[in-house]
Amino acid sequence: MVTRSEENYLKAIYHLGKQGTVAVSTNAIAEKIESKASSVTDMIKKLAEKNLANYIKYQGVTLTESGRLAAALVIRKHRLWEVFLVEKLNFTWDEVHDVAEQLEHIKSPKLVNELDALLGFPTHDPHGDPIPDKDGHYTPLKSVNILEVEPGNEGVLARVIDSSDVFLKYLNKNNLALGDTIKVLDFEPFDHSLTIETATKKMIISNAVAKNLFISQEL
Amino acid sequence: MVTRSEENYLKAIYHLGKQGTVAVSTNAIAEKIESKASSVTDMIKKLAEKNLANYIKYQGVTLTESGRLAAALVIRKHRLWEVFLVEKLNFTWDEVHDVAEQLEHIKSPKLVNELDALLGFPTHDPHGDPIPDKDGHYTPLKSVNILEVEPGNEGVLARVIDSSDVFLKYLNKNNLALGDTIKVLDFEPFDHSLTIETATKKMIISNAVAKNLFISQEL
DNA sequence: AATCATTTTTAGTCTCATCTAAAAATATTT
DNA sequence: AAATATTTTTAGATGAGACTAAAAATGATT
Numbered sequence: 265m266v267t268r269s270e271e272n273y274l275k276a277i278y279h280l281g282k283q284g285t286v287a288v289s290t291n292a293i294a295e296k297i298e299s300k301a302s303s304v305t306d307m308i309k310k311l312a313e314k315n316l317a318n319y320i321k322y323q324g325v326t327l328t329e330s331g332r333l334a335a336a337l338v339i340r341k342h343r344l345w346e347v348f349l350v351e352k353l354n355f356t357w358d359e360v361h362d363v364a365e366q367l368e369h370i371k372s373p374k375l376v377n378e379l380d381a382l383l384g385f386p387t388h389d390p391h392g393d394p395i396p397d398k399d400g401h402y403t404p405l406k407s408v409n410i411l412e413v414e415p416g417n418e419g420v421l422a423r424v425i426d427s428s429d430v431f432l433k434y435l436n437k438n439n440l441a442l443g444d445t446i447k448v449l450d451f452e453p454f455d456h457s458l459t460i461e462t463a464t465k466k467m468i469i470s471n472a473v474a475k476n477l478f479i480s481q482e483l
Numbered sequence: 484m485v486t487r488s489e490e491n492y493l494k495a496i497y498h499l500g501k502q503g504t505v506a507v508s509t510n511a512i513a514e515k516i517e518s519k520a521s522s523v524t525d526m527i528k529k530l531a532e533k534n535l536a537n538y539i540k541y542q543g544v545t546l547t548e549s550g551r552l553a554a555a556l557v558i559r560k561h562r563l564w565e566v567f568l569v570e571k572l573n574f575t576w577d578e579v580h581d582v583a584e585q586l587e588h589i590k591s592p593k594l595v596n597e598l599d600a601l602l603g604f605p606t607h608d609p610h611g612d613p614i615p616d617k618d619g620h621y622t623p624l625k626s627v628n629i630l631e632v633e634p635g636n637e638g639v640l641a642r643v644i645d646s647s648d649v650f651l652k653y654l655n656k657n658n659l660a661l662g663d664t665i666k667v668l669d670f671e672p673f674d675h676s677l678t679i680e681t682a683t684k685k686m687i688i689s690n691a692v693a694k695n696l697f698i699s700q701e702l
Numbered sequence: 703a704a705t706c707a708t709t710t711t712t713a714g715t716c717t718c719a720t721c722t723a724a725a726a727a728t729a730t731t732t
Numbered sequence: 733a734a735a736t737a738t739t740t741t742t743a744g745a746t747g748a749g750a751c752t753a754a755a756a757a758t759g760a761t762t
Contacts, residue, residue, distance in 0.1 A: 269719065269720095302720090302722080302723095302741075305741055306718095306720085307720095321740080322739080349594070353593075353594065353601060354597055355593070372582045374582075378574070509709075518749095518751090520710060520711085521711075521713095521751070521752080521753095525748095529749095541709080541711080541757060
């Protein structure tokens with residue numbers, strides 16, 4: 265049995281180390297999970313013991329095949345629940361995270377599969393992140409940071425990185441939502457801000473905001 | 484903060500002691516929760532410390548007003564999730580219990596209220612048990628065991644007690660479901676079995692089955 | 703009322719997941 | 733390459749929540 269706490273560590277390693285393929289440092293995990301390095305060392309040992317992680321002292325940690333799968337399945341649940349909360353229970357995308365963080369640990373294969381079906385087998389969560397399938401696989405969205413788009417080109421807002429309350433509220437306030445078409449008009453070299461145009465208006469976004477917006481140009 | 488474990492104890496006391504109004508023994512709780520009497524004593528002390536329970540050594544335990552509310556809200560969540568699983572996710576009523584046992588501990592007032600709305604504010608769960616409202620109140624179903632019904636009278640199947648797989652499968656096989664109107668035709672003193680009549684057929688049910696069927700005569 | 707049986711409580715131990723403080727290893731700087 | 737700084741690990745402690753075994757209280761029986 266993988267405990268709730270172990271699942272959280274697996275998730276952190278998965279996110280920090282490109283699906284757990286790249287070694288992640290003890291401190292990085294501690295920061296992500298908001299714990300202390302010593303706690304992380306303890307837990308990593310336990311994960312290695314259970315064959316979920318590869319660990320060499322002082323060298324950081326990666327995930328084994330089964331660790332990677334376990335992490336992906338937790339992330340799958342997290343993102344499916346996020347879709348459910350937004351689509352069926354009228355949550356806004358800045359409200360879903362804490363609840364999904366609890367729901368992702370519910371253990372019931374049937375529940376996950378039925379939830380998936382109820383939602384129509386979604387491929388992305390409300391933040392634009394891809395939802396892994398039952399085998400932990402997904403096709404990463406080919407999205408590009410809006411700062412790398414040449415002025416004059418446009419695309420669909422496909423993903424945001426920061427999922428803090430303030431940032432998502434900022435997006436709401438400015439009528440920016442996933443799926444919106446955004447055209448890049450101008451890049452300002454002085455402060456690295458961007459002028460963009462949406463269906464409804466023209467606006468200037470700071471570099472700090474732009475860094476968090478990813479658009480997909482295909483679709 | 485009420486922990487998951489504390490919630491389980493509150494629920495047990497609530498169920499065993501008529502909403503926690505009647506003193507419940509340490510042993511009874513231990514049996515219900517599948518733990519040991521010593522563990523129960525420890526936990527009861529903690530609940531009393533938090534003003535959720537009234538505890539006098541060797542005299543059993545009752546719930547305080549806030550303990551009663553806390554327990555009712557957990558039960559509310561449990562039963563709402565059961566409805567959700569059956570109505571939206573194609574669970575059969577014998578599959579819901581374990582999962583609902585996990586889901587009932589999710590903390591999010593918004594989640595509960597929205598779920599309630601999504602389900603159309605149900606008043607009873609799939610087993611016929613009433614769902615408490617936000618204040619922990621509910622009108623207990625005035626249902627009576629079918630063995631206590633005078634031959635000749637009828638009612639609506641409102642509640643079943645046994646929720647084991649075999650029993651629920653038995654009901655399915657014999658086309659008996661909650662909401663069905665059942666008329667009692669005859670009581671057989673020899674083996675305490677009953678002859679009943681449903682919309683579709685006449686049948687004889689054993690005493691063991693009859694003990695688990697409750698019908699409501701108003702509605 | 704005295705003995706026996708049962709229930710409940712206490713005392714002490716265990717595991718899990720965390721922490722602090724100190725020691726050890728690695729990385730960086732001069 | 734030595735000294736200093738940073739990171740990581742170890743050692744030992746803590747709090748939940750559970751357990752076993754023994755002691756204390758209550759209840760039942762003669």
